[in-house]
Amino acid sequence: MKKNFPTELVFHVFSLLIAFIVVHAVYVTLVRPQARDFIEQETAYVQADPDYVPQRSFFVVIKDFEQETCFVLMLWAFSILGYKGREVYRQQKLLGEDLLQLPGGLPIGPEDTREIAKRVAALPGQAEGWLLPRALLTAIERFGATRNVQDVSTAARDVCESEGERMESELSIIRYIAWAIPSVGFIGTVRGIGNALGQAHRAVEGDITGVTASLGVAFNSTFIALVISIVLMFFVHQVQLMQERLVLDSERYVDSWLIRRLKS
Numbered sequence: 475m476k477k478n479f480p481t482e483l484v485f486h487v488f489s490l491l492i493a494f495i496v497v498h499a500v501y502v503t504l505v506r507p508q509a510r511d512f513i514e515q516e517t518a519y520v521q522a523d524p525d526y527v528p529q530r531s532f533f534v535v536i537k538d539f540e541q542e543t544c545f546v547l548m549l550w551a552f553s554i555l556g557y558k559g560r561e562v563y564r565q566q567k568l569l570g571e572d573l574l575q576l577p578g579g580l581p582i583g584p585e586d587t588r589e590i591a592k593r594v595a596a597l598p599g600q601a602e603g604w605l606l607p608r609a610l611l612t613a614i615e616r617f618g619a620t621r622n623v624q625d626v627s628t629a630a631r632d633v634c635e636s637e638g639e640r641m642e643s644e645l646s647i648i649r650y651i652a653w654a655i656p657s658v659g660f661i662g663t664v665r666g667i668g669n670a671l672g673q674a675h676r677a678v679e680g681d682i683t684g685v686t687a688s689l690g691v692a693f694n695s696t697f698i699a700l701v702i703s704i705v706l707m708f709f710v711h712q713v714q715l716m717q718e719r720l721v722l723d724s725e726r727y728v729d730s731w732l733i734r735r736l737k738s
Contacts, residue, residue: 509533509534538662554648565606590614613732630733663695665691
């Protein structure tokens with residue numbers, strides 16, 4: 475896992491940078507110009523007709539800096555989830571293969587462990603460091619050393635449990651992002667309410683335009699942040715479910731294809 479850590483770290487940094495560039499480009503070229511034109515148009519309608527009911531626009535709802543930050547964090551989290559989900563999916567494909575390549579029903583004795591270990595260790599690319607090959611290799615080596623089936627089962631289970639804990643800990647950054655998004659929305663709420671209070675004297679004089687605009691910032695930022703957080707947490711739980719299934723299926727694979735065929 476130490477070998478893959480720098481690659482994952484670089485991916486996280488560059489995915490954050492790309493998410494910022496993409497979202498900011500969309501805001502500069504589309505969202506804020508559209509929001510500005512819509513606000514000017516609605517202002518002209520209200521001035522021309524006092525009974526006109528102002529309309530709402532999606533671009534106005536998402537135009538502020540807090541919403542932009544939430545979308546950047548959302549894309550960053552989705553890129554990390556995609557990275558994790560792709561890795562789990564590639565490992566799940568191994569569960570449908572016969573990695574031991576043994577005739578059906580043939581028992582495995584201590585004298586067979588060296589040849590079987592070579593087959594598992596000869597897997598191409600990164601597959602050798604994945605959960606299922608590591609669990610199989612650990613179990614085979616333990617059986618060759620101790621000739622005790624119970625020790626083999628314990629060793630395989632320990633590998634699967636430790637891998638499950640590692641996957642769980644690696645999701646902490648995504649959970650942090652999912653926590654940070656509502657916090658950013660709350661910052662927008664505080665900023666909007668603060669600006670509204672700063673323009674209270676204008677509202678007393680009859681001009682409530684500035685107050686309503688500031689309150690719009692407050693409510694819109696919270697609304698967008700909560701919606702994004704709900705959607706993000708759904709996908710977080712889906713990836714977590716994939717990881718848990720991988721751990722359980724790998725443990726079941728080792729038990730069915732190896733442990734039950736061991737002959738001490």
